[in-house]
Amino acid sequence: MSGLLLDTSGYIQLQKGHPGAAAAIRKADRVVLSPVVLGELLDAFRKSRDRRRHEGFLASFLAAPRVEVAVV
Numbered sequence: 001m002s003g004l005l006l007d008t009s010g011y012i013q014l015q016k017g018h019p020g021a022a023a024a025i026r027k028a029d030r031v032v033l034s035p036v037v038l039g040e041l042l043d044a045f046r047k048s049r050d051r052r053r054h055e056g057f058l059a060s061f062l063a064a065p066r067v068e069v070a071v072v
Helices: 008-015 019-027 035-046 051-063
Strands: 003-006 030-033 067-069
Touching: 003 008, 003 019, 008 019, 008 035, 008 051, 030 035, 035 051, 051 067
Parallel strands: 003 030, 030 067
Antiparallel strands: none
């Protein structure tokens, strides 16, 4: 079993379609985002012209069974 703690930069690379980020996430059995990363992303989305697109991508990403937000 392999896990991946995804930071804000890694998530942004995934959203931009960076092949290395996508490959790392595909290999992981479990992908975890911290609440801090989630907050940073939501704050950035709120300021973006493409807010709905970003929020939709995040919602789809978080809906994947291997993805979770860490509980602290």
